[in-house]
Amino acid sequence: MSWWAVLALCGCAYGLKAVGLALADRVPQGGGLGGSLELVVVPVIAALIVVQTVGGDREVVVDARLPAVLVAAVLVWRRAPILVIVLAAGATAALLRHS
Amino acid sequence: MRSSRIIRDAASIGVATGIYAVSFGVLSVAAGFSVAQTCVMSLVAFTGASQFTFVSVIGAGGGVAAALPPALLLAGRNAIYALSLREVLAGGRRRQAVAAHLVIDESTAMAHAQPAAPDKRRAFLATGLAILACWNAGTLAGALAGGALTDPRSLGLDAIFPAVFLALLVPQLGGRRAAGAALLGAATALVLVPIAPAGVPVMASVLACVPFLRRRTP
Numbered sequence: 001m002s003w004w005a006v007l008a009l010c011g012c013a014y015g016l017k018a019v020g021l022a023l024a025d026r027v028p029q030g031g032g033l034g035g036s037l038e039l040v041v042v043p044v045i046a047a048l049i050v051v052q053t054v055g056g057d058r059e060v061v062v063d064a065r066l067p068a069v070l071v072a073a074v075l076v077w078r079r080a081p082i083l084v085i086v087l088a089a090g091a092t093a094a095l096l097r098h099s
Numbered sequence: 100m101r102s103s104r105i106i107r108d109a110a111s112i113g114v115a116t117g118i119y120a121v122s123f124g125v126l127s128v129a130a131g132f133s134v135a136q137t138c139v140m141s142l143v144a145f146t147g148a149s150q151f152t153f154v155s156v157i158g159a160g161g162g163v164a165a166a167l168p169p170a171l172l173l174a175g176r177n178a179i180y181a182l183s184l185r186e187v188l189a190g191g192r193r194r195q196a197v198a199a200h201l202v203i204d205e206s207t208a209m210a211h212a213q214p215a216a217p218d219k220r221r222a223f224l225a226t227g228l229a230i231l232a233c234w235n236a237g238t239l240a241g242a243l244a245g246g247a248l249t250d251p252r253s254l255g256l257d258a259i260f261p262a263v264f265l266a267l268l269v270p271q272l273g274g275r276r277a278a279g280a281a282l283l284g285a286a287t288a289l290v291l292v293p294i295a296p297a298g299v300p301v302m303a304s305v306l307a308c309v310p311f312l313r314r315r316t317p
Contacts, residue, residue, distance in 0.1 A: 001130075001131045001132045001133070001136060001157065002163075003136065004317050005137055005157065005163045005166070006132070006136045006140055008163060008167055009140060009144045009149070009153050009166075009167065009170060010139065010140065010143035010144045012167065012170075012171050012174065013143075013144040013145065013149060013170075013171075013174045013177070013248055014143065014144070014175050014199070014200065016171070016175060016177050016178045017177045017178065017180075017181050017199040017200065017202045018181075018196070018199050019178050019181075019182075019244070020177065020178035020180065020181025020182045020202070021181040021182075021185075021188060021195055021197075021199050021202075023178070023181075023182050024181060024182045024183075024184070024185035024188075025185070025195060027182070027185070028285075029138055036308070036312045036313050037182065037183050037185055037186075037233055038186075038211060038271075039276060039277060039280055039308050039311060039312065040179060040182060040305060040308050041179065041180060041207060041208075041306035042184035042211075042268070042272075042280045042281050042284065042308065043280045043281060043283060043284020043285075043287070043304045043305060043306075043308050044176060044179055044180075044284060044301060044302075044304055044305050045204075045207075045208050045211075045264055045267070045268045045271075045281075045284075046133075046268060046280075046281040046282070046284040046285040046288070046304065046307075047266065047284045047285060047287060047288030047300055047301045047303075047304030047307075048261070048264055048288075049261045049264045049265050049285065050203060050285045050288040050289050050292070050300075051288055051292060051300055051301055052257070052260050052261035052264070053258075053261040054289070054292070055288075055292050055300070056292075057297075058292070058293055058294070058296075059141070059210050059274050059292070059293050060289070060292055060293060064255070064258065065257060065258040066104045066263065067102045068255060068258035068262060069258060069261050069262050069265060071262075072258075072261075072262030072265055072266065073265060075266075076211075076265055076266045077269075081104075081107070082107075082108040082112065082266055083107065083108070083111040084109050085246050085266050086111050086112070086115055086259050086260075086262065086263060086265065088261030089255065089256060089258045089259050089261075090115075090254060090255035090256060090258060090259045091255060092255065092258065093252075093255030093257070093258035093259075094253065094254055094255035095240070095255075097252065097253055097255070098253070
């Protein structure tokens with residue numbers, strides 16, 4: 001495989017991160033969007049959860065991931081540590097797939 | 100106390116991504132990339148979902164022109180993350196250039212899940228560095244091992260990441276604006292998943308924050 005392919009991916013991936021940071025410097029401080037930059041990421045993370053839980057190849061797929069995330073939701077509500085949530089979600093999905 | 104919790108959480112997430120990285124290493128070598136090329140991708144591109152898509156398309160016989168756009172659609176959300184991390188990444192130009200490299204789903208979510216500013220910075224760095232180390236170690240292991248390794252799905256690994264992001268999102272949902280933006284973002288993604296290419300549902304959901312932005316004070 002050509003190194004150009006690798007370098008193209010690397011350059012573009014870093015470039016996107018750097019562009020976001022450069023844009024952030026242009027958003028005026030205080031008022032307007034400036035005070036709400038943290039809110040911008042909230043719907044994005046929420047969408048990421050949906051896509052990773054029920055997302056398929058151009059379709060909504062309900063499989064072992066959904067019950068695993070529901071188990072995690074109960075643990076989040078009970079304020080369990082991340083490690084417990086990681087193990088519980090992984091174990092739930094793994095057990096459902098092997099049963 | 101708080102600092103040790105951040106490091107423990109960062110390490111947990113790092114190990115999970117490290118195991119996932121093994122399958123990236125295997126997939127990348129199977130797609131025709133050398134071990135060195137595979138490792139450079141994980142070290143420099145350092146954005147998991149895009150890397151998987153990129154080597155999958157090429158492995159399926161597509162060229163770079165076919166593989167790059169879907170990979171960049173997935174990497175696009177990192178630009179939104181960097182934008183949201185302005186306060187966390189504040190510093191000199193060189194510092195910012197290095198910190199930008201660590202901007203990914205997990206480091207961003209961990210940073211925003213902390214209420215205090217110094218903890219945000221600590222969580223961002225701890226998570227970014229833990230994943231950088233584990234992601235590259237896992238990639239190397241997978242690239243060298245190759246062949247038939249366990250499917251990460253059979254270990255339930257694909258369910259771990261949404262669970263972690265849920266744990267990191269909930270602490271940010273204190274106010275009505277944040278809760279509203281999260282619900283609208285989730286709904287946007289659910290509607291777009293069947294009709295839009297991968298990457299678009301997550302990126303487009305950023306628009307869900309618009310109705311909830313604070314009005315500019317006169």
